[in-house]
Amino acid sequence: MFQTIGAIRNGSHHLLAFSAGIIIALLAWYPGHFPITLLALPALWSRLPNRVAAFTLWTTYYLVGARDIPAVCERFFVGYQELNPGTAVAVGTAFWSLQAAVLALPWTVLKPERTASGFSYACRASLATLIVTAPPLGIIGWLSPIHVAGTLYPGWRITGMGLGLAALCTASIPPRRSAAWATCIVTLAGLALYANCQQPPQPPPAGWRAVDTILGRFDQSSYPSLYARTVQLQSIVQRSFADGASVVILPEEIAGLWRPAMKLWWRADIERMRAAGQTLVIGMDLTVNVSPFRYTDSTLITGAGRGRLDSRQPVPVATWRPGGRISAIRGDINQPYLMIAGHRAAMSLCFEDLLWWPHWRTLLDKPDVIVSQSNGWFDSDLALANIQRQSIEAVARLAGAPLLRATNR
Numbered sequence: 001m002f003q004t005i006g007a008i009r010n011g012s013h014h015l016l017a018f019s020a021g022i023i024i025a026l027l028a029w030y031p032g033h034f035p036i037t038l039l040a041l042p043a044l045w046s047r048l049p050n051r052v053a054a055f056t057l058w059t060t061y062y063l064v065g066a067r068d069i070p071a072v073c074e075r076f077f078v079g080y081q082e083l084n085p086g087t088a089v090a091v092g093t094a095f096w097s098l099q100a101a102v103l104a105l106p107w108t109v110l111k112p113e114r115t116a117s118g119f120s121y122a123c124r125a126s127l128a129t130l131i132v133t134a135p136p137l138g139i140i141g142w143l144s145p146i147h148v149a150g151t152l153y154p155g156w157r158i159t160g161m162g163l164g165l166a167a168l169c170t171a172s173i174p175p176r177r178s179a180a181w182a183t184c185i186v187t188l189a190g191l192a193l194y195a196n197c198q199q200p201p202q203p204p205p206a207g208w209r210a211v212d213t214i215l216g217r218f219d220q221s222s223y224p225s226l227y228a229r230t231v232q233l234q235s236i237v238q239r240s241f242a243d244g245a246s247v248v249i250l251p252e253e254i255a256g257l258w259r260p261a262m263k264l265w266w267r268a269d270i271e272r273m274r275a276a277g278q279t280l281v282i283g284m285d286l287t288v289n290v291s292p293f294r295y296t297d298s299t300l301i302t303g304a305g306r307g308r309l310d311s312r313q314p315v316p317v318a319t320w321r322p323g324g325r326i327s328a329i330r331g332d333i334n335q336p337y338l339m340i341a342g343h344r345a346a347m348s349l350c351f352e353d354l355l356w357w358p359h360w361r362t363l364l365d366k367p368d369v370i371v372s373q374s375n376g377w378f379d380s381d382l383a384l385a386n387i388q389r390q391s392i393e394a395v396a397r398l399a400g401a402p403l404l405r406a407t408n409r
Contacts, residue, residue, distance in 0.1 A: 021060025030386035058104035155400030207246035273303030380409030
């Protein structure tokens, strides 16, 4: 009888963890917009009776938050004719399941016993959060609970990140009748209230315009298609400058692989921009090595300004394939801010929107503006596109800097 009661209790705990993972993911991320609910994850995690229930909670959270991976893989790999639809969905489903299990693993292994001290609870929650946020696991560190820091302590940068981590740790400690625990709760809440009452970030620099495009996937298989895309982009840029913009930002990889012919096609436009004091920020791929083919997913500053930044983390499996015949390579994590029209700009290229570690500099040194460039022709109608936007907004909010986003769909 007692075994039956125990089994029922365990079953109810697993059902609770499963349901909570779904609800928290949907409340914190699209369609919800309440990152504060991320505090419920460590709070519930520490109170669950065993590691199986903890694994259920976190796996469900990551599965629901990243639910578009199978559809994205199908569209991406079929669009580039690398896989047939069935195989692409199977690969996407496998990756979807694997990422959830891998990201849930630290939380499972570090699950404290109910008899553990409050200090042990806090240390384990802190360590698990850092493991799923920073490389190597942070390479797929989307949906990290540390996003709550941007909501609680906007504009406080590294201090806000530390306090956000402290809030997650405090939430993981079961209620204790102690003055220290109550003081910690009150202090963190008071600081959050004060931070949110401060002046919001200034608007982006005057004359800067991020252009959203609806150009779909870029067919780079022939010169006619390359030229047609170039003409489209030149027309978009010319109209934006004619409307009064001084800095025009186009999406990531919108120009495709930069070839000598494209340099020739753009030469006259670049000279006109330079003469008029106008700056173009454009996403493209730049060849690094021919065999095996390696390239950088880069943003290039041209016209009145000059500069370049390479993606610090291209999309794993899709474009970043270290052992593959063709692969993007990772840019230096220490690349400085770009100077664009006299302003320091922190760049975020597509997949980096979902991560924290590529933006470490914004936590230490506030930029004048954060520029996000994305090419989501394969996910613009899915929840992933909104979750990506929410993620980079949390980074900008914590940095206290205005955000400009240019996307293609």
